[in-house]
Amino acid sequence: MYKKKNNIGLLYIVPTPIGNLLDITYRSVNILKKVDFIITENIKHTSILLNQFSIINKLLSLNTINEKKKTNQYINILKNGNNIAIVSKAGTPIINDPGYILVKHAYYNNIRVVPLPGACAAITALCASGLKANQFCYEGFLPNKKKKCEKKIYSLRKEKRTIILYESPKRLIHTVQLIKKIIGATRKITISKEITKKWENIQRGTAEQLLLIISNDIYWKKGEITIIIEGDKKNNTKTISSQALKIFNIIKKETNNTTAIKITKKICGLNKNVLYNKIIKENIL
Structure with missing residues (x-):
């Protein structure tokens, strides 16, 4: 565990398995054993996990209903020097689960937040x-x-x-x-x-x-x-008219390619990048 600074506790974000209990990390088990409190979305569900790894600790509740009400209470516990781990029902906490407000307030109060990697x-x-x-x-x-x-x-x-x-x-x-x-x-x-x-x-x-x-x-x-x-694979690049390409070819004879593109863009009202990509594709440069 990290050392406390100014005797203020640390808030650990601890991922738990999304199915197979063996997916929990050694570090996660170690943190859950050593912190003073564990905040959980579902006390009953988390108790099963803790029993599996012989972890005895005090569980506190944090869900969508009581999150705003409980946050200040848990911030005070941290400020009094207690280390807290937050877990969700399964997977990485905060993502689609309660805890965002607590983490945000922890930063406001200069409380160190320590995220652990794990299941998602x-x-x-x-x-x-x-x-x-x-x-x-x-x-x-x-x-x-x-x-x-x-x-x-x-x-x-x-x-x-x-x-x-x-x-x-x-x-x-x-x-x-x-x-x-x-x-x-x-x-x-x-x-x-x-x-x-x-x-x-x-x-x-x-x-x-x-x-x-x-x-x-x-x-x-x-x-x-x-x-x-799967992401969209369609090519949404705007088509460049033959007239615009003709204008570009005339201008580039009198100047460099970069300037020709800028002038053609202004005359035809085209996007500079779209025009450039089209010209490269057609090997006009």
Whole structure:
């Protein structure tokens, strides 16, 4: 554990397994044993984990209902010199779980925040998706209301990065139907269910193909679901008219290429980068 500064406690962010209990790190177990208190989203669920690793500690509650009320109380506990670890029901805390307000207030009060690495369903599913993982966006859970959900998916239709979503099994079929309708039937997606558990299931294909799999299988009616959607591959570069290219060719005979591009841009009202990329592609330079 890190040393306290000015006798103020430290706030540890401790990930817990998303399924397989063996995925917890040695460091996480060590921290959970040594801190003065453990803040958890679900006391009953966390107690099972602590018992598994013979961890005896005081558990405090922090959920979406009491987060604002409890935050000041826990900040005072930290300021009195106590070390606290925050955990979620499963996975890395704060991401789609309570704790953001506590961490923010910890910084306001010059309390050191110490994050530990560990399990995260979004990243674990992304690694196994077979889709590009060098650039991605995490959107969490889609809105519950139908119109807002459709609007959100529509806003993602041209997203070029790989998209990560969480979804409940009850809404899974409807969500994949919306992906098929709005984003496209041939867009590749991966659906991961119960990652790291013994009944883990990862299915990859187009939205249309996966609908055939999940629609007739009651197995997909339960469990934790992560959806990974391939980014848009369409080339959205604006077309450059032959007239604009003709103007560019005339101007470049009298000056350098950079200046010719700038002048052509002003005459034709084009984006400089779009014009440049088009010229490079056509090997005009």
